[in-house]
Amino acid sequence: MLPETVGINIDYGKTVGDMDPVYAWFGHDEPNYTYMKDGRKLLSGLADLSPVPVYVRTHNLLTTGDGSPALKWGSTNAYTEDEQGRPVYDWTIVDKIFDTYVERGMKPLVEIGFMPKALSSKPEPYRHDWAPGNPYGNIYTGWAYPPEDYTKWAELVYQWVRHAVDRYGKTEVESWYWEPWNEPNIGYWQGTTEEYLKLYDYTADAVKRALPTAIIGGPHSTGPSWDKAAEFLETFLQHCIDGKNYATGESGAPLDFVAFHAKGGPKFIEDHVQMNLGTQMRDVSRGFEIVASFPAWKNLPIVIGESDPEGCAACSMDVYPHNGYRNGTMYSSYTAAAFARKMALADHFGVNFKGAVTWAFEFEDQPWFHGFRDLATNGIDKPVLNVFRMFGMMSGRRAAVSGDLAYDFRTVRDSSVRGAKTDVNALATIGEHSAEIMVWNYHDDDRLGPAVPVNLNLSGLPDGKMQVQHYRVDATHSNAYTAWKKMGSPQYPNSRQVAELEAASGLELLENPKWEETQAGKLELNISIPRQGVSLLKLRW
Numbered sequence: 001m002l003p004e005t006v007g008i009n010i011d012y013g014k015t016v017g018d019m020d021p022v023y024a025w026f027g028h029d030e031p032n033y034t035y036m037k038d039g040r041k042l043l044s045g046l047a048d049l050s051p052v053p054v055y056v057r058t059h060n061l062l063t064t065g066d067g068s069p070a071l072k073w074g075s076t077n078a079y080t081e082d083e084q085g086r087p088v089y090d091w092t093i094v095d096k097i098f099d100t101y102v103e104r105g106m107k108p109l110v111e112i113g114f115m116p117k118a119l120s121s122k123p124e125p126y127r128h129d130w131a132p133g134n135p136y137g138n139i140y141t142g143w144a145y146p147p148e149d150y151t152k153w154a155e156l157v158y159q160w161v162r163h164a165v166d167r168y169g170k171t172e173v174e175s176w177y178w179e180p181w182n183e184p185n186i187g188y189w190q191g192t193t194e195e196y197l198k199l200y201d202y203t204a205d206a207v208k209r210a211l212p213t214a215i216i217g218g219p220h221s222t223g224p225s226w227d228k229a230a231e232f233l234e235t236f237l238q239h240c241i242d243g244k245n246y247a248t249g250e251s252g253a254p255l256d257f258v259a260f261h262a263k264g265g266p267k268f269i270e271d272h273v274q275m276n277l278g279t280q281m282r283d284v285s286r287g288f289e290i291v292a293s294f295p296a297w298k299n300l301p302i303v304i305g306e307s308d309p310e311g312c313a314a315c316s317m318d319v320y321p322h323n324g325y326r327n328g329t330m331y332s333s334y335t336a337a338a339f340a341r342k343m344a345l346a347d348h349f350g351v352n353f354k355g356a357v358t359w360a361f362e363f364e365d366q367p368w369f370h371g372f373r374d375l376a377t378n379g380i381d382k383p384v385l386n387v388f389r390m391f392g393m394m395s396g397r398r399a400a401v402s403g404d405l406a407y408d409f410r411t412v413r414d415s416s417v418r419g420a421k422t423d424v425n426a427l428a429t430i431g432e433h434s435a436e437i438m439v440w441n442y443h444d445d446d447r448l449g450p451a452v453p454v455n456l457n458l459s460g461l462p463d464g465k466m467q468v469q470h471y472r473v474d475a476t477h478s479n480a481y482t483a484w485k486k487m488g489s490p491q492y493p494n495s496r497q498v499a500e501l502e503a504a505s506g507l508e509l510l511e512n513p514k515w516e517e518t519q520a521g522k523l524e525l526n527i528s529i530p531r532q533g534v535s536l537l538k539l540r541w
Contacts, residue, residue: 003421003450003451003452003453004453005452005453005454005455006403006404006405006424006452006453006454006455007403007404007454007455007457008401008402008403008404008405008424008425008426008439008454008455008456008457009401009402009403009457009459010399010400010401010426010428010437010456010457010458010459011399011400011402011459011460012399012428012430012435012458012459012460012461012521013459013460013521014399014400014460015397015398015399015400015430016347016397016398016399016400017343017347017397017398018396018397018398019394019395019396019397019398019429020353020354021050021051021052021355021391021392022339022342022343022353022354022355022356023050023339023355023356023358023388023391023392024046024050024052024053024054024055024355024391024392025054025055025056025057025109025303025355025356025357025358026046026054026055026056026057026357026358026359026360026361026375027056027057027058027109027305027306027357027358027359027361028058028059028313028359028360028361028362029058029059029060029071029072029073029074029313029314030058030059030060030069030070030071030072030073030074030361030363031058031059031060031061031069031074031075031076031097032067032068032069032074032075032093032097033069033074033361033362033363033364034056034058034096034097034100034101035096035097035099035100036069036364037364037379038362038364038365038376038378038379039100039361039362039364040100041376041379042361042362042375042376042379042381043056043100043101043104043106044104045376045381045385046106046375046388047104047105047106049385049388049389049391049392050388050392051392051395053105053106053107053175054106054107055106055107055108055109055177055355055357056101056106056107056108056109057108057109057110057111057305057357058074058097058111059074059111059113059114059182060073060074060075060076060113060114060143061076061078061094061097061110061111061112061113062076062078062079062112062113062114062115062116062156063075063076063113063114063115063116063143064077064079064080064116064117064118064126064143065077065127067093069364071130071131071132071314071363072128072130072139072314073127073128073130075093076093076094076097077090077093078090078091078093078094078116078156078160079116079118079119079156080116080117080118081118087152087155087156087159089156089159089160089163091160091163091167094160095167098164098167098168102168102172107175107176107177108176108177109176109177109179109303109305109357110176110177110178110179111179111180111181111182111220112157112160112178112179112180112181112203112207113143113180113181113182114143114144114181114182114188115142115143115144115145115146115147115153116156117142117143119147119148119149119152119153119156120142120143120145120147120148121145121146121147121148122142122145122190123142123145124142125141125142126141126142126143127141127143128140128141132314132315132316132318132319132320133319136312137187139187140187140188140190144187144188144189144190145190145191146189146190146191146195146198146199147199150198150199150202150246150247151202153199153202153203154202154203154205154206154247155206157202157203157206157207157210158206158207158209158210159210160210161173161178161206161207161210161211161214162210162211164176165210165211170211170213173211173214174211174213174214174215175215176214176215177215177217177257177303178207178214178215178216178217179216179217179218179219179220179259179305180199180200180203180204180218181196181199181218181219181220182220182305183220183221183222183261184196184199184219184220184221184232185219185221185222185228185229185232186222193232193235196219196236197235197236197239197243197246197253198246198247200218200219200236200239200253201245201246201247201248201253202246202247203216204216204247204253204254204255205245205247205248205253205254206247207254208254215256215257216254216255216256217255217256217257217258217259217300217301217303218236218255218258218259219232219233219236219259219260220259220260220261220305220306221233221236221260221261222260222261222263223260223261223262223263223279223280223282223283223286223287224260224283224286224287224290225279225282225283225285225286229260230286230290233260233287233290234290237255237258237290237291237294237297238294239252239253240252240253240254240255240297241294241296241297255297255300256300256301257300257301257302257303257354258291258297258300258301258302258303259302259303259304259305260283260287260302260304260305261283261304261305261306261307262280262281262283262284262287262304262306262307262308262356263279263280263283263306263307263308263309263310263311264276264277264278264279264280264308264309264310264334265279265280265310266309266310266322266323266325267322268321268322269445272445272446272447273322273324273325273330273445273446274444274445274446275309275325275330275334275416275417275444275445275446276309276416276444277309277334277337277338277341277412277416277417277442277444278412278413278414278415278416278417279416280307280308280309280338281338281341281342281345281409281412281413281416282413282414284304284307284341284342284345284413285345285349285413287302287304288302288345288346288348288349288351288353289349291349291351292349292350292351298350298351298352299352300352301352301353301354301355302346302351302352302353302354303354303355303356303357304342304355304356304357305357306357306359307338307342307356307357307358307359308358308359308360308373309325309331309334309338309373310323310373312373313359313360313361313372313373313374314363314372314373315372315373316366316370316371316372317370317371318370318371320371323371323372323373324371325446326371326372326373326374326382326384327369327371327382327481328383328475328479328481328482328532329383329473329474329475329479329532329533329534330446330532331382331383331384332382332383332384332386332387332473332532332534333440333441333442333473333532333533333534334442335358335384335387335388336387336390336427336438336440336442336534337412337417337423337425337440337442339356339391339427340409340425340427340438340440341409341412341413342356343398343427344408344409345409345413348409358375358388359373360373360374360375360384361374361375362374362375362376362377362379363377365378366378367491368380368484368489368490368491368493369382369481369484369489375388376505380480380484380498380501380502380505381480381505381506382480382481382505383473383478383479383480383481385505386471386473386478386506386507387473387534389507390438390471390473390507390534390536391438393436393471393536393538394427394429394436394438394536395429395431395434395436396429396430396431396432396434396435397429397430397431398427398428398429399428399429399430399435399460401425401426401427401428403457405424405425406419406421406422406423406424407419407421407423407425416444417442417443417444418444418445422441422442422443422449422452422531423440423441423442423443424439424440424441424452424454424529425439425440426438426439426440426456430460430461433540433541434538434539434540434541435458435461435538435539436536436537436538436539437456437458437535437536437537437539438534438535438536439454439456439527439529439534439535439536439537440529440533440534440535441529441530441531441532441533441534442532443531443532446532447531448531449531450531451528451529451530451531451533452528452529452530452531453526453527453528454526454527454528454529455524455525455526456524456525456526456527456537457522457524458518458522458523458524458525459521459522460521461518461521461522461523461539461541462518462521462541463518463519463520463521464517464518464541465515465516465517465541466515466516466517466518466523466539466540466541467513467514467515467539467540467541468513468514468515468516468525468537468538468539469509469513469537469538469540470509470510470511470513470527470535470536470537471507471508471509471510471535471536471537471538472508472509472510472533472534472535472536473507473533473534473535474529474530474532474533474534475530475532475533477508477510478504478505478506478507478508479504480501480502480504480505482504483500483501483504484501487500510535516539523539525537
């Protein structure tokens with residue numbers, strides 16, 4: 001039985017908000033990958049896809065070590081002490097990381113952490129030896145503990161910010177975001193909530209003393225649909241209003257943006273992977289709701305500091321088979337559906353949604369298509385990266401979308417995408433001389449299914465001729481993973497095969513551009529979109 005046609009109405013005469021570049025934020029655990037060969041290549045690609053500067057967040061910027069990367073590990077050796085216990089600052093590796101960003105016009109979302117060994121209140125053991133399959137809690141070693149001396153910690157932060165200003169200039173550093181630590185409500189912080197608030201106060205005071213116009217925020221706590229995480233976020237926000245400041249003795253603490261995380265939860269059901277988009281959207285929704293409940297903070301920018309289908313980027317599919325979704329079109333279609341719902345939830349709560357950090361980068365010199373949550377493998381872009389390229393082609397104002405839609409943002413949040421029908425929906429934008437429509441066909445169940453006919457009824461457009469370009473991500477377009485499997489899944493592809501994979505990895509047109517003419521501002525377009533497919537139709541006049 002063929003699926004029914006889905007009718008989608010897009011009224012370009014009725015806009016619902018700006019198309020802010022909330023997609024242009026990325027992050028990863030391993031900072032030393034930043035300046036390696038494939039890291040630099042991927043960062044250049046990320047910088048090129050966005051019309052605005054891309055922000056990058058990474059762990060381990062203050063972790064002690066020799067700069068050798070490993071899964072969920074990195075180091076800069078920025079802080080050590082001499083035999084007399086006096087601070088020794090070495091910004092060599094930190095500069096290599098930030099130079100790589102700045103050279104590409106990118107911006108750091110500076111995660112101030114983790115604890116240098118010389119400052120840790122429990123330094124041994126310090127470096128973890130975690131590998132996929134090991135208990136996740138094994139990573140929480142000496143770097144995760146509070147400082148032995150908060151004054152020395154604050155001086156480290158002060159010196160870092162001053163160094164950044166000296167190296168890159170005041171205007172540049174004023175555009176960065178600074179935040180202490182990561183997920184301090186779970187094992188990443190081996191201290192109490194009060195000790196984290198103390199760390200925040202000392203850190204924020206040091207940042208502002210070094211650069212009064214710097215942007216500081218937090219707390220980058222875990223998904224607030226968990227009641228304990230919600231309580232932590234609320235406690236932090238209230239502390240920044242009227243809590244006693246541990247560093248200054250005054251009331252409250254500086255807060256220029258609010259950050260929390262949001263994750264989904266895939267698993268195996270019978271013979272296939274089942275995603276859980278609803279779990280991630282409930283995190284987003286509850287976080288927005290909490291921020292909106294504080295009049296003092298409702299208008300602050302919100303950064304979802306990690307926003308992903310699940311939690312562990314370094315957990316490869318050989319040990320965690322459900323993570324195989326990351327190589328192909330399940331990840332790309334999930335991403336399209338998820339970002340549209342984040343925007344809708346921000347509209348619903350009336351909050352200032354600044355960005356959502358996709359915690360995915362690359363893993364240098366690892367097996368090809370190994371099921372890491374990454375955007376590229378061995379320098380070859382995965383299908384999901386082409387969805388971000390699509391987002392980068394959308395600008396202006398978001399237009400109203402309605403029609404015969406099985407799922408809206410509330411349904412996805414409350415029930416995920418589990419019904420008999422797939423989630424066929426659209427995100428639409430309009431600028432001065434162009435309009436765009438992203439259409440996706442998503443379902444939580446990673447199963448084959450028929451393509452769905454889609455009837456797009458557009459209104460509110462200018463009269464006249466316009467060119468229509470149709471880009472597509474699916475099993476056979478913009479998909480290096482399919483190309484790799486077709487050539488036999490080689491782990492040591494030759495130069496010709498690498499060239500073929502490179503050619504298959506970019507964003508492709510589904511068909512040649514064509515010309516259409518609007519009548520009274522209206523236009524009808526008909527497409528067919530396969531399951532897990534994402535289309536971008538770009539109209540120019």
